[in-house]
Amino acid sequence: MTAAPSGSDAYNFAVSLARQGQRPAASAAERKAQQRVAARFRRVGLRVGYERFQVPGKGRSRDVIGIRDSAADCLVIAMAHADSVPPSPGAHDNASGVGTLVAMARSLATDPEPACDVWLVATGAEERPYTKTPDHLGASALVARLRRTNRLKDVKLALSLDEVGRGSRFDLHSTAAAPRDDVEQRILDAGGNRVKWVKDPQGEGNSDHRELARAGAPAAKLGVPSEPCRHTACDTPDRLQRTAFTRVLRIVWPLLRTWR
Numbered sequence: 001m002t003a004a005p006s007g008s009d010a011y012n013f014a015v016s017l018a019r020q021g022q023r024p025a026a027s028a029a030e031r032k033a034q035q036r037v038a039a040r041f042r043r044v045g046l047r048v049g050y051e052r053f054q055v056p057g058k059g060r061s062r063d064v065i066g067i068r069d070s071a072a073d074c075l076v077i078a079m080a081h082a083d084s085v086p087p088s089p090g091a092h093d094n095a096s097g098v099g100t101l102v103a104m105a106r107s108l109a110t111d112p113e114p115a116c117d118v119w120l121v122a123t124g125a126e127e128r129p130y131t132k133t134p135d136h137l138g139a140s141a142l143v144a145r146l147r148r149t150n151r152l153k154d155v156k157l158a159l160s161l162d163e164v165g166r167g168s169r170f171d172l173h174s175t176a177a178a179p180r181d182d183v184e185q186r187i188l189d190a191g192g193n194r195v196k197w198v199k200d201p202q203g204e205g206n207s208d209h210r211e212l213a214r215a216g217a218p219a220a221k222l223g224v225p226s227e228p229c230r231h232t233a234c235d236t237p238d239r240l241q242r243t244a245f246t247r248v249l250r251i252v253w254p255l256l257r258t259w260r
Contacts, residue, residue: 002111005103005253007246013040014099014165014245018091018237025083025125025137026059033082033098034064037122040102041066045109046120053124053141055131061124063138063145066101067117068108074116075154076259078104078252079208080161081126081138085231091240093230096165098122100245104253115260116156123208129231139211146215157183157259158212163223163230164248165240171198173205174220175213183218186259191251195222222248 017036023029041048046066055061061083080097084090101120108118123138125131139160146152164170172187172195179185179197188195204210205221212219229235 002107005107005249007103007242007249010099010103010245010249011165011240011242013102014091014095014240015237017095017098018089021089022086023082023084023090024086025127025131026055026061030061030083030124034062034122034124037082037098037102038064041105041120044106046105051141051145053137055125055137056133058131061138063124063142064122066105066120068111068114070114070117072116072260073154074156074260075119075151076116076156076256077119077121077158078161078256079121079123079139079142079158081123081208083125083127085127085130087233088231088235089237091235091237092163092165092227093235094162096163096240096245097161100161100164100248100252103245103249104256107253108257111257114257118256126208136208136211139208143211143215152215152217155212155217158209158217158219159252160207160209160221161248161252162207162221163227165244167224167244168194168247169225170195170222170248171225172196172220172222173198173200173207173209175200175202175205180218184220187220187222187251187255190255194247195251222252
């Protein structure tokens, strides 16, 4: 049986990432963070892909994709943005999500047979307050890759993990009119009383799931109900809670490997 991902691994990676300081989109710090993610993906045995794109007025960014293929044609995506808004070191927003991806990578690589292809995506340039663009650029680049490779139709779930490193309860955001049986309800059932569904305005949403939903993919975001230190200098690694990573992994990992 495949070993479950470790909450301690997720916590330790997130803390280490945040201790390196702020990671603005298209910066050397963002690139260094994503290089660390790519190295971890490779080390555990995932195939690594990149989707590079321009951030207007700031330079180039990229998505780092850890790929596990299956015998099926379906595709499941878990994503977390690697950038932060200066001056924030972005511990909760969103080293926590990236740490969760990294913790799942080893289990995914050693899983005998996931139900669908799985992509773990550390997106770049998500933070619109910094990029000053209307869209989450890394997620838009991911949509472009899916279209170019004719995989958009295969996506069964695109789940953004954004601010998952504190607290004991999570909100599940999506633009659906009501929880869909084969999307939101499955996540709600997995989370029990720890997860509550929140409807985003149609076509909107403040994370990478927004661009996937606009492209027609079943997409949602899992994160804490509120984050008072979002985009500020107080979003420091000492605020992260090891137990929160364990909780979110218990919800997300079984879904990721069995979703079809």
